[in-house]
Amino acid sequence: MTTYLDLHCHSVASDDSRATVEQYLKFVNVLRKRGYTIDGIVLTEHRKFDFDVDYSQLASEYGVMVLKGAELDTCFGHMLVYNITRGLAKDIDFGDVKMDGRELIKAARHHGGLVVPAHPGRFGIGLVEYMEQGESFDDVWIVERVNAGSKPEENERAQELCQRTGYLGIAGSDAHLASHIGRAVTEFKGDIRNEPQLVDGLLSGDFRPIYIEETAATPVG
Amino acid sequence: MTEPAKLYFEDVELGDEIGPAIISVSDEQVVDFCSLWGNPAPNRFTDQEQAEKVGLAEPIVPGIMSMALVSRVLTDWAGAETLADLDLVFRGTIPHNQPLHIGLLISDTEQDESGNHVQCDITMTGPVPDRPYIIGTAQLNLPSRS
Numbered sequence: 001m002t003t004y005l006d007l008h009c010h011s012v013a014s015d016d017s018r019a020t021v022e023q024y025l026k027f028v029n030v031l032r033k034r035g036y037t038i039d040g041i042v043l044t045e046h047r048k049f050d051f052d053v054d055y056s057q058l059a060s061e062y063g064v065m066v067l068k069g070a071e072l073d074t075c076f077g078h079m080l081v082y083n084i085t086r087g088l089a090k091d092i093d094f095g096d097v098k099m100d101g102r103e104l105i106k107a108a109r110h111h112g113g114l115v116v117p118a119h120p121g122r123f124g125i126g127l128v129e130y131m132e133q134g135e136s137f138d139d140v141w142i143v144e145r146v147n148a149g150s151k152p153e154e155n156e157r158a159q160e161l162c163q164r165t166g167y168l169g170i171a172g173s174d175a176h177l178a179s180h181i182g183r184a185v186t187e188f189k190g191d192i193r194n195e196p197q198l199v200d201g202l203l204s205g206d207f208r209p210i211y212i213e214e215t216a217a218t219p220v221g
Numbered sequence: 222m223t224e225p226a227k228l229y230f231e232d233v234e235l236g237d238e239i240g241p242a243i244i245s246v247s248d249e250q251v252v253d254f255c256s257l258w259g260n261p262a263p264n265r266f267t268d269q270e271q272a273e274k275v276g277l278a279e280p281i282v283p284g285i286m287s288m289a290l291v292s293r294v295l296t297d298w299a300g301a302e303t304l305a306d307l308d309l310v311f312r313g314t315i316p317h318n319q320p321l322h323i324g325l326l327i328s329d330t331e332q333d334e335s336g337n338h339v340q341c342d343i344t345m346t347g348p349v350p351d352r353p354y355i356i357g358t359a360q361l362n363l364p365s366r367s
Contacts, residue, residue: 027235030236
C-alpha cells in the first residue's frame with residue numbers, strides 16, 4: 001500500500017490564498033484524469049488551526065482525503081505542524097510570529113504531533129539561513145525537501161541540507177491557487193487515513209518527496 | 222446586430238491552460254501610465270534615485286498597471302464584458318523591460334441561476350521558472366451556446 005499526500009497547501013482560510021478546499025478537491029480529480037496519483041491533501045493554514053471545521057463530506061464527495069495541520073511562523077522560519085491537538089493549541093500561541101521554533105518542536109512531540117521546517121532552503125527565511133548563523137536544531141530530522149512554490153535553487157539548498165545532515169525530506173505544493181495543488185507530494189509506504197497515522201508514517205521514515213509527474217504509472221503527455 | 226461572443230461557457234473545461242501571454246513593459250510605457258494615472262514622473266516607478274530612496278533596487282511596474290495588463294490578457298481572450306472580478310496577490314516587484322509571462326488556468330466552472338461562472342487562476346512570472354511576481358484569480362461570466 002502506497003499513499004501519496006500533498007503535505008503543504010493553503011485554502012482561503014489563509015489570508016494570501018485564493019483557493020477553496022472544494023476547488024482543490026476538484027483539481028485533484030483533474031490531476032487524476034491526467035494519469036497522476038494523489039490520495040489526499042493536508043491543509044496547513046498560516047498561523048491558525050480550526051478544530052471545528054469538518055471537511056469529511058467534501059472529502060467523501062470528491063474521493064480525496066483532507067487532513068489538517070498548520071504552518072506557523074517562528075523565530076527560525078516557517079514550520080509545518082501535523083496532528084495538532086487541543087493540548088498543543090493550549091500550550092502554543094499559533095498567532096505568535098516570533099515564537100521559539102525549538103519550543104514548538106518540543107511541544108508538538110509532547111502532544112503527539114510533529115514539526116517539519118518548511119522550505120528550509122528559501123533565501124532569507126529558511127532553516128539553512130539560521131544554521132549558517134550557527135544555530136543548531138537537535139530535534140529536527142525531517143524537513144520539507146521539495147516545496148513546489150520555491151525557486152529551483154532553494155530546493156537545491158534543501159537537498160544539500162538533507163545530504164549534509166542526513167535529514168529526511170517531505171514534499172508539498174505550498175499551493176495558494178487551486179491549480180497548484182499536488183505539484184509535489186510525499187510518497188508513503190503504508191496506508192495513511194488520518195493525522196495520527198500521518199505522524200506515524202513520518203516517524204517511520206519510510207517516505208520520499210516526489211514531484212507529481214513521478215506518480216504516473218505511465219509517462220503522461 | 223449583436224456581435225457573437227468571443228468565448229462560450231461550453232468552450233472551457235476545468236484544467237484548460239491559456240497562454241502564457243508574453244509581454245514587456247518599457248520605461249516609456251510606465252511614464253505614460255503614471256502621467257495618465259495622475260502620478261507624474263519622476264517617482265519610484267520611473268526613476269532610479271526615487272526607487273532607491275524607498276528601498277527598491279530599480280524602478281518597478283506600478284501594481285495597478287500590472288492589474289490593467291492582466292485584465293487585458295483576460296478580456297482579449299474572453300471578451301471585455303465577461304470579467305466580473307479580479308483578485309491579485311503581489312509577491313514580488315515587477316521589473317521594466319523584461320519578459321513577463323501571464324498564464325491563465327481554468328480552476329473552477331459552475332452553472333447556476335445567476336449565470337455561467339468560470340474561475341481562472343492567474344500567475345505572472347519572469348521567463349525562468351521561479352516564484353511568481355503575481356498570483357490571483359479572475360471570475361468570468363460567460364454566455365452559453367444553449
